[in-house]
Amino acid sequence: MIEMHDVYKVYGNGVKALNGVNVKIDQSEFVYVVGPSGAGKSTFIKLMYRQEKPTHGVILINGVNIKRVRDWKIPYLRRNIGVVFQDYKLLPNMTAYENVAFAMEAVETPRRKIRRRVQEILELVGLYDRMNALPSQLSGGEQQRVSIARAMVNNPSFLIADEPTGNLDPENSWDIMYLLEEINTRGTTVVMATHNKEIVNTMRKRVIAVEQGVIVRDEQQGEYGYED
Amino acid sequence: MKIETLFRHCREAFRSLTRNTWMTFAAVSAVGVTLLIFGFFLVFAFNISFMASELDKQVNVRAFLQPNVTSDDIDQVIGQLKKDPAVKSVKFQSKEDGLRQMKKQWGDDDRILKGLERGNPLPDTLVIKAKNPQKTKQLADSMDQYSQIADKDYGEGVTNNILDLSAWIRDAVFVFGLGLAILAAFLISNTIKLTIFARRREIEVMRLVGASNWFIRWPFFIEGSIIGILGAIVPMTVTLVSYNAVIGILDANGGQGIFKLLPMWPLSLYVAGMTTILGIMIGVWGSMISVRRFLRV
Numbered sequence: 093m094i095e096m097h098d099v100y101k102v103y104g105n106g107v108k109a110l111n112g113v114n115v116k117i118d119q120s121e122f123v124y125v126v127g128p129s130g131a132g133k134s135t136f137i138k139l140m141y142r143q144e145k146p147t148h149g150v151i152l153i154n155g156v157n158i159k160r161v162r163d164w165k166i167p168y169l170r171r172n173i174g175v176v177f178q179d180y181k182l183l184p185n186m187t188a189y190e191n192v193a194f195a196m197e198a199v200e201t202p203r204r205k206i207r208r209r210v211q212e213i214l215e216l217v218g219l220y221d222r223m224n225a226l227p228s229q230l231s232g233g234e235q236q237r238v239s240i241a242r243a244m245v246n247n248p249s250f251l252i253a254d255e256p257t258g259n260l261d262p263e264n265s266w267d268i269m270y271l272l273e274e275i276n277t278r279g280t281t282v283v284m285a286t287h288n289k290e291i292v293n294t295m296r297k298r299v300i301a302v303e304q305g306v307i308v309r310d311e312q313q314g315e316y317g318y319e320d
Numbered sequence: 321m322k323i324e325t326l327f328r329h330c331r332e333a334f335r336s337l338t339r340n341t342w343m344t345f346a347a348v349s350a351v352g353v354t355l356l357i358f359g360f361f362l363v364f365a366f367n368i369s370f371m372a373s374e375l376d377k378q379v380n381v382r383a384f385l386q387p388n389v390t391s392d393d394i395d396q397v398i399g400q401l402k403k404d405p406a407v408k409s410v411k412f413q414s415k416e417d418g419l420r421q422m423k424k425q426w427g428d429d430d431r432i433l434k435g436l437e438r439g440n441p442l443p444d445t446l447v448i449k450a451k452n453p454q455k456t457k458q459l460a461d462s463m464d465q466y467s468q469i470a471d472k473d474y475g476e477g478v479t480n481n482i483l484d485l486s487a488w489i490r491d492a493v494f495v496f497g498l499g500l501a502i503l504a505a506f507l508i509s510n511t512i513k514l515t516i517f518a519r520r521r522e523i524e525v526m527r528l529v530g531a532s533n534w535f536i537r538w539p540f541f542i543e544g545s546i547i548g549i550l551g552a553i554v555p556m557t558v559t560l561v562s563y564n565a566v567i568g569i570l571d572a573n574g575g576q577g578i579f580k581l582l583p584m585w586p587l588s589l590y591v592a593g594m595t596t597i598l599g600i601m602i603g604v605w606g607s608m609i610s611v612r613r614f615l616r617v
Contacts (some may be wrong), residue, residue, distance in 0.1 A: 167531055169530070170528065172530075175528050181521070
């Protein structure tokens with residue numbers, strides 16, 4: 093469960109990104125975060141995986157106040173949170189398999205467990221046959237699926253996605269969305285910032301709209317609500 | 321840490337070192353130059369302090385007895401001196417002993433000493449060692465109270481100068497060495513910064529998936545120590561080989577006087593040990609300061 097109580101974020105340059113956000117996201121929910129560019133979506137997302145610290149307020153992840161967590165403990169906090177980006181952030185000189193395995197190595201998983209789990213997760217994202225391909229040999233959609241596999245391989249409770257379909261054509265975007273939905277039905281909480289009106293309006297889920305640093309709308313089975 | 325993880329860190333460190341051959345070479349050379357100078361200074365400092373302590377041991381008061389003393393007088397002075405708490409030992413050296421020693425020291429040139437046997441001008445002498453060599457002067461001054469003693473002599477200036485010099489050199493080595501070490505650490509830090517820059521994406525991903533800071537640091541830690549060890553090999557060899565040569569040239573090992581140098585064996589161990597340890601410290605320090613920046617949340 094993710095909870096934010098009265099969260100403010102002011103950056104060092106004086107930009108007020110969030111101005112008093114209160115929200116509660118339950119386990120196994122699927123949430124879209126929408127809003128115009130510069131409204132604070134990215135900050136909202138970054139606070140969840142502790143890329144940024146709140147200036148004021150309390151953020152609880154499964155009951156833990158992440159503002160209070162000591163710096164050296166943050167890695168352990170992050171192991172419970174998978175993150176997916178618009179630009180995939182894959183390591184270019186590693187194969188699909190190695191990219192996913194890297195995430196397990198980094199948390200010191202024994203090698204024999206890595207092999208089985210990576211094959212299993214690559215099968216889930218439909219890239220079992222492509223596991224020896226380098227990112228440059230994969231399409232954008234495939235690369236994003238590798239990055240989702242990497243985010244999910246350590247079994248986090250949360251998957252946080254910042255515009256995961258932003259660089260993809262509609263067909264690939266839908267593939268990614270079906271994958272995220274599949275992951276969500278297996279019990280993982282998915283929080284996704286997006287600009288994709290068609291997806292939000294078709295796959296009806298909870299919609300949180302952020303404008304000028306505050307939540308202006310929070311609806312179950314909501315709509316995108318912007319014209320762009 | 322698991323053994324598997326340790327292997328992984330070593331693998332990563334070696335991969336990074338071999339991938340950036342030229343930068344590795346530059347960093348190793350920087351450490352090497354620093355340690356070479358450090359090594360020479362170390363040898364120098366060890367020897368100076370060795371000489372000083374040897375000299376300390378040789379420091380004594382030579383009390384020259386009046387020409388007309390009787391053997392009773394001599395026994396009396398020796399007895400009194402032995403009761404003095406500042407005195408470590410008293411040795412009587414007759415004028416004959418003195419001449420014999422002089423001849424030995426002069427070696428083949430003893431022709432000028434021939435003939436002295438008949439009218440030996442040397443006085444009978446008491447060789448007195450102080451318990452604390454630093455207080456030799458006070459001991460010498462206390463000789464004035466004995467009427468049997470005509471004059472005294474101790475190696476005044478030389479001893480003090482040597483002690484001062486060795487202290488000064490030790491300070492200079494420390495300051496100079498520290499400066500060099502800082503310089504080398506920054507060179508290494510720059511080198512490693514470049515290898516980190518090449519791997520910042522990897523580090524970013526590691527952080528995202530929850531790799532602990534030490535997991536990220538370890539390869540760089542190992543990389544730094546390897547640079548330090550590699551950087552220590554050449555200067556260590558050069559220092560010890562040239563020291564061996566100097567000993568050979570001066571043939572000072574069995575020699576005498578102030579040019580008595582430390583023998584190779586324990587010295588080479590100290591020099592090798594200290595050079596390697598300093599190399600590793602510089603290497604690790606350099607890599608730690610450059611990796612720190614990338615570990616901020």
